[in-house]
Amino acid sequence: MRRTKAEAAETRCAVLTAAEQLFFEKGVANSTLDEIAAAAGVTRGAVYWHFASKSDLFLQLYNAAQLPRVDMSDAAGSGCEDTDPISAVETIALDWFGMLASDVQRQRLLTILLRTNFEHEFEPVLQEMDALSAEHTKNMERIFAKAEDKGQLSPLWTPAACSRAVHWQMKGICWEWLLFGRKFDLVILGGDSVRKLFATFRR
Amino acid sequence: MRRTKAEAAETRCAVLTAAEQLFFEKGVANSTLDEIAAAAGVTRGAVYWHFASKSDLFLQLYNAAQLPRVDMSDAAGSGCEDTDPISAVETIALDWFGMLASDVQRQRLLTILLRTNFEHEFEPVLQEMDALSAEHTKNMERIFAKAEDKGQLSPLWTPAACSRAVHWQMKGICWEWLLFGRKFDLVILGGDSVRKLFATFRR
């Protein structure tokens, strides 16, 4: 029963979704291709048609849902990066919480990635994540530097310190939320904590 | 060739150490009992003598190196919890960094735990970790409340908010350090960030 191209694409997508679900629930190593295929409503033959191996499936899963590059110039769209840089970053940070809270797929992917041992074939993924992280902090630092130039930054802080503080605060919040069962309200409690932190940045 | 009790204890310890090392490097699921036994200089027979199963080995590993309960009253030993509560908590936090940075075993164990899927038989471990975490934040909040009573707390913050901020900040720092190859100096950079955060707590 050969399927049309559209149906094949559906199948491929179903396999990816099933893999994401199972990788998230049981971990990558504890999930079998049989389970994944069954969850997708196909057999292992279909999986092997679309993906070369389990590792390939993992990598395709990572590449399919590309992590957002959180372009800081988006904040320029909100129109205040030049007049109130600190608030601009704050908005981006809070928006990120909202986005993550409403995107179950991203929650699962990030959780999987956090639990991954990046050894051997998966190392490039780790490099990418590192690069992305470095880019984010660099962009943030740049905007905080603007705030400093305008005299809006508290003398207690430096742009680099602000950037690191926000970065770590958000990672702490998001990771605990993801790794330990999302037991609190990310937007409310997490947002509150971030807002309080940003308040200390302002002169 | 039966060994003495002391030798047996050594063997057991060697297996635990080898397991910790391999679980850390390759993940629990990707480490075989054969590898672990070989790394410990014994065979699987020895492993099965000391441990009922692989899961049991994991649990014994967790129980062997009990997470520190970071008794906040220890800070009373430093003598300033009552006069300068904020500094007392700050000291505990910074000490924690130093302790983690110098304890490779704890680094590995925490990394393993972070990457663990706590499903089925491992759920109680998750509960324990949660309880410990809750206890820490509660103790911190209590001390910050003392600071508030003394009028030492900035009006920007509440005891609960301080506690959460410190908690998440430290988790963000430690977890990034552990999960992504310890690429920065935990005590220097992490400590600096935490100190700056504490500075904003003070009136």
Added chain:
DNA sequence: GGTTATATACGTGCCCGACTGTATGTAAAC
């Protein structure tokens, strides 16, 4: 203090299920 009995601390080998990869079949799409 020597002998003996028993528990101990493993090593070794086997079984069994599970999982991966591949080869082949097949029916429909093109």
Added chain:
DNA sequence: GTTTACATACAGTCGGGCACGTATATAACC
């Protein structure tokens, strides 16, 4: 008719659990 998109069957390996063997430590007894 050929290629596609799977399903099915098969081979092979790997790893965990367990039974069993075995040599020695340890204790009990004489």
